[in-house]
Amino acid sequence: MLQVEALHKSYGKRSILENITFTLKEGDIVGLVGENGAGKSTLLHVLATLQKPTKGKINLNGMTYHWKSFSQIRKHIGFVPQEVAIWEHLTVEENMLFFEKLSWKNKSKEELQSLCLDMKLNRWKEPVHTLSGGMKRKLNLAISLIHEPELLLLDEPTVGIDLKSKQEIAFYLKDLTAKTGMSIIYISHDMDEIMNLCDRVFCIGNDLFYYELLAQAGQEVIQL
Ligand SMILES: Nc1ncnc2c1ncn2[C@@H]1O[C@H](COP(=O)(O)OP(=O)(O)O)[C@@H](O)[C@H]1O
Ligand SMILES: [Mg+2]
Known part of the structure; x- marks a missing residue:
């Protein structure tokens, strides 16, 4: 459903992503790891059509990425940025x-x-500023799912929230991908969460730390 081929992204002269190639199937949940500044968010922004690639090809369900088709492609994508964006x-x-x-x-x-209730967010009538961090993250996620995207891009969606909310979100996402065939790319620094949720793990960069950590736990890591 998603094909990324020889993708490059530079900011000015600075190359951030080099020769990234991978494919995603329907219902795949893929973890994306790598040290700070490796380019994880940049990759998600490019896939979300918020940044243009410098080189390379991307195809989502038969639609080729081109600025002319960005508004069409966006209808099929859900994106939760690193920062919570709600009222x-x-x-x-x-x-x-x-x-x-x-x-x-x-x-x-x-x-x-x-x-909202499906992900155990039950504060329907309450102002958002009274909610816990976990509830706010759930709301942000719920908003990104309103249009029933086929590809969901999550940039550290569970940073700083309680374990129970984390598990409720993971359970909900697994169930949803199984039911709908939606695919997910999930950035996280929480390796327990990654291993619990993801079918495969991609790592940007060649920092051996992630490879060793995940290999010890029996999780295969694919270098991008
Ligand atoms: N809009 C931008 N303009 C210039 N440099 C950027 C921009 N966005 C990110 N960068 C740089 O690109 C690198 C990768 O950033 P990012 O994708 O946010 O990494 P990660 O999410 O893996 O921590 C960083 O060095 C960052 O400073
Ligand atoms: Mg980031």
Whole structure:
């Protein structure tokens, strides 16, 4: 469903991603690891059409990436950035309704509420600023799923949240990919989480730390 071929990305003269090639199948959950500054977020931004690649080819479900097709491609992608991006003064309900208006699909209030409940986010009428970090992360994730994307890109979606919320999110995502065939690329520094959730792990860069750590736990790592 996703093919990335010989992808390069530079900022000015500085090369960040070099010759990245991989494919993703329907329902795949792939972990993306690497040290800070390795280019993980940059890769996700390119896949999310927020940054243009310097060179290389990307194809998502038969659609080739080209700036002319970016708005079409975006309809098929869910993206959760590293920073939480929701309205703090609005309630969960108001946030969901607001982002539904911006999305490509029409959803009823009941459908939006059940999307939240499925990931154990049950504070429908409460303002976001009163929620825990874990609840806010769940809301951010729920928003990215309103339009039923085929590819979900998650940039450290569970940083700094409690273990229970982490596990609820992981359980929900596994279930969703199994049911819908949605594929996920998941950036995290939490190796337990990566191993629990992901079918495969990609590593950017050649820092042996990640290879050794994951190999010890019996997890294969593919270098990008
Ligand atoms: N918009 C940008 N312009 C210039 N350099 C950038 C930009 N975004 C990221 N970088 C640089 O690219 C490198 C990779 O960053 P990033 O993809 O955020 O790494 P990671 O997510 O793996 O920590 C870093 O050195 C960062 O400073
Ligand atoms: Mg990053």
